[in-house]
Amino acid sequence: MESLTLNHFLTLSAVLFSLGVFGVMTRRNAVVVLMGIELMLNSANINLIAFSRYNGNMDGQMLAIFVIVLAAAEAAVALAIILNLYSNYNTVNLDEVDQLKE
Amino acid sequence: MEVAIFWLLAVIIIASAAATVFSKNIIYSAFSLLFSFLGVAGIYAMLSADFLAVTQIMVYVGGILTLILFGVMLTNRITMMSLKTDVFNFIPGLTIAAVMLAGLLYVIWVTGTWASDSPAAWDTTVETIGTLTITRFLLPFEVVAILLLIAVVGASFIARKDKQKIQS
Amino acid sequence: MNLDALITYTLTSTALLQPELLVAVGLMLILVTDLFLKKTVQKWISVLFFLVMGLALISLSRQSEVQAQVFSGMISIDGYSVFFKYLFVVSALLAGVMSLFSEELNQNRRRLGEYFIVMTGMVLGMMLMAGAANLLMMFVAIELVSLSSYILVSYLKDDKISNESGVKYIIYGSFSSGLMIYGISLIYGITGTLSLSEMNAVLQNPAATIDPVTLTIAVLLVLGGLGYKVAAAPFHFWAPDAYQGAPTPVAAFLSVAPKAAGFAMMLRFFKTVFFGSATQDGYVPLASLDWVSILAVISVLTMTIGNVTALWQQNVKRMLAYSSIAHAGYILMGVLLLSDSGIAAMMFYLAYYLIMNLGAFYVTMLLGDRVQSYELDDWRGLGFRAPVLAVPMVIFLASLIGIPGTVGFTGKFLLFVAVLQQGSLYFWLALIAVANSVVSAFYYFKVAKILFLKKSADPHAEPVTAPVPAVVLLFVFAVPTIVLGIWWSPLYNWAMASVRMITG
Numbered sequence: 001m002e003s004l005t006l007n008h009f010l011t012l013s014a015v016l017f018s019l020g021v022f023g024v025m026t027r028r029n030a031v032v033v034l035m036g037i038e039l040m041l042n043s044a045n046i047n048l049i050a051f052s053r054y055n056g057n058m059d060g061q062m063l064a065i066f067v068i069v070l071a072a073a074e075a076a077v078a079l080a081i082i083l084n085l086y087s088n089y090n091t092v093n094l095d096e097v098d099q100l101k102e
Numbered sequence: 103m104e105v106a107i108f109w110l111l112a113v114i115i116i117a118s119a120a121a122t123v124f125s126k127n128i129i130y131s132a133f134s135l136l137f138s139f140l141g142v143a144g145i146y147a148m149l150s151a152d153f154l155a156v157t158q159i160m161v162y163v164g165g166i167l168t169l170i171l172f173g174v175m176l177t178n179r180i181t182m183m184s185l186k187t188d189v190f191n192f193i194p195g196l197t198i199a200a201v202m203l204a205g206l207l208y209v210i211w212v213t214g215t216w217a218s219d220s221p222a223a224w225d226t227t228v229e230t231i232g233t234l235t236i237t238r239f240l241l242p243f244e245v246v247a248i249l250l251l252i253a254v255v256g257a258s259f260i261a262r263k264d265k266q267k268i269q270s
Numbered sequence: 271m272n273l274d275a276l277i278t279y280t281l282t283s284t285a286l287l288q289p290e291l292l293v294a295v296g297l298m299l300i301l302v303t304d305l306f307l308k309k310t311v312q313k314w315i316s317v318l319f320f321l322v323m324g325l326a327l328i329s330l331s332r333q334s335e336v337q338a339q340v341f342s343g344m345i346s347i348d349g350y351s352v353f354f355k356y357l358f359v360v361s362a363l364l365a366g367v368m369s370l371f372s373e374e375l376n377q378n379r380r381r382l383g384e385y386f387i388v389m390t391g392m393v394l395g396m397m398l399m400a401g402a403a404n405l406l407m408m409f410v411a412i413e414l415v416s417l418s419s420y421i422l423v424s425y426l427k428d429d430k431i432s433n434e435s436g437v438k439y440i441i442y443g444s445f446s447s448g449l450m451i452y453g454i455s456l457i458y459g460i461t462g463t464l465s466l467s468e469m470n471a472v473l474q475n476p477a478a479t480i481d482p483v484t485l486t487i488a489v490l491l492v493l494g495g496l497g498y499k500v501a502a503a504p505f506h507f508w509a510p511d512a513y514q515g516a517p518t519p520v521a522a523f524l525s526v527a528p529k530a531a532g533f534a535m536m537l538r539f540f541k542t543v544f545f546g547s548a549t550q551d552g553y554v555p556l557a558s559l560d561w562v563s564i565l566a567v568i569s570v571l572t573m574t575i576g577n578v579t580a581l582w583q584q585n586v587k588r589m590l591a592y593s594s595i596a597h598a599g600y601i602l603m604g605v606l607l608l609s610d611s612g613i614a615a616m617m618f619y620l621a622y623y624l625i626m627n628l629g630a631f632y633v634t635m636l637l638g639d640r641v642q643s644y645e646l647d648d649w650r651g652l653g654f655r656a657p658v659l660a661v662p663m664v665i666f667l668a669s670l671i672g673i674p675g676t677v678g679f680t681g682k683f684l685l686f687v688a689v690l691q692q693g694s695l696y697f698w699l700a701l702i703a704v705a706n707s708v709v710s711a712f713y714y715f716k717v718a719k720i721l722f723l724k725k726s727a728d729p730h731a732e733p734v735t736a737p738v739p740a741v742v743l744l745f746v747f748a749v750p751t752i753v754l755g756i757w758w759s760p761l762y763n764w765a766m767a768s769v770r771m772i773t774g
Contacts, residue, residue, distance in 0.1 A: 004104055009145070010210045010459075012112050016119055016138075017452055018203035023123030024445050025195035031173045032128060033441055035135050038166060039119050040448035042142050045154075047455035053149045055217050055462040058230055060455070061151055062239050063406045063464060065231070067451055068154075068161050069246050070413045073253035074444055075166045077417055079173045080257035081424050081436045086177040087263075088433050094441070095190055097434045100511045205487060209456075213481045217462030217472075237276060241283075241341035242410045245398060248294060249414045252391040255301070256421030259384040260436075 115141035283340035296322030304383030349771030392418035435515025450495025456488035499532030513591035522631030573599025629747030651726030656734035
């Protein structure tokens, strides 16, 4: 059996990233969109950590830690805004929220 | 052995990520996300990033996912069966994601020349990370502290219900 | 590094970051004071905010000669970043004063504490953006700014429109920061480092094999994040929605300060990483990335989309949003030239753009608050009802078009000269920009026409006035718009001197 290479990890992360992008672009529910964004951030982290391991320096892992922290902060603020949206519009479907027009 | 574990984790991650973005039921989405996060933590462990694997479980699964679940609960009336969520922009979204995937795979497999190709051996990363946090990465570490403060202030301000509003 | 040396190093680094430190300490002071302040004396929290910003200005003025990299190469302090830090602090001061006159923010005794806390955090983030010399620092700083702006945009939380723009803003924002971090991860994979100057060393090393396609894709992804901050196409979709829904002072602030921060960061990133040693006036690009073509395409797209879409906008805030997208397109020309004169023209442009655009938004806010509408149709004949407000508006609009006599003309002139200096290859770029300026005249004039040439629907409408302090502030914006148009060389020379001080 072949052994593991860097490309295995990169491919996994590329697939995960594309799934995240797909989720962000196609889902109507703002909370699911948020999940797609988390998938994108996770895939970037896989990249960072794989590179960190194969490059032999820690910078990538450090950046991954910061990304996790920032993801948490962003999720908190996003959910606060989404909750507020829900209490004003009674929906979190992005296509139903359309007061802003050309 | 290693390769087999990798494929197992990869299948778990991709399958549950796909379930997250394709599932029509938002609860299924949220729970598949859990398996995706756990699988990614396994990948981190395989890459000998032990600290990050633990952080991934604690912050993503314990924090972010819980938040998202709260979001799901608070923005959907479960009794009203409004849990189904639809999809829009299906074709453009699929096209863009597919083009992006093709581009990335091309870059990775055909043209990719990465800085190094020999995995380094590490025992445990916790001590190194601790040292780096207070030396080279001190400034971003402090800035992140302020960022979290702002996030807390902002999120609690926005999510809080005003007194007048509750009365009315 | 032993502990003593570490402490000494940290203290020296901190001393050099004095302005940032002041802002950070100020943030916590505002936070604590806000807890103890009674709701009736809410407005006093703004005094503290102005005090902090004023102190930051003083501390900045003592940094004009500093040139250093501190905190292990995380951040550079040089004339270039100091120039931008002035812009951020000044625009925060002006936007802060604007907020005090805003009806939206002050009705129902809305809490202002959080508003100023978040704004202070945003200023801190932008100051760090201007200096960041490491991809990690860049990412953290850009996220601090983004997070603060999400909160500020959705600040009117019982207002539906503010809500909607907040959600759209944070979703676009998180998406583009996802793209950016993925791009950063690829760049890290290619070069094996996060530090900009080390990256440059790797790219310059003839032994290294760098694949141009991989690098281009990685840089495009990073540009996703940066382009989002400056509202460049195709990452501009958020801007009209966010500006229209946000409280007007916030929209004004967002249209100038984070944009300047984004450009500051973009330029430092490209200049440090992808260019060899500087020659006389111009830089030697490394062969691995054709970044001029990439940015030229983005620049043309951005200005054209911005100007053309602005033509049929009926909402003034939305129109100004598209206009600010268009201006981002012009400014990008200064970035892609990568000549000293191009960078100086860009900095000059950003500096006066701050004044005239804040001014335009300010008048929009005053008029909009008084007639309770931002729709152009409701503004008919408003010029005669409120000459004190409408005449400065015309000045700002003239400057935004670039009519001679205003600073807008000087800025565009300097920019076009810088473009043409680079040789005939760039001729078409300048030509498109001039054509765009002509197009932009139509919609700017439309506002002036509606203010002065159209009859009001109700002939007996009351005159519209604003409180005296609000009018005084208006002149703070209007006078420099004229004066800088004639007496521009000091500002330009300062920008030029700052360019020469960019350190890696």
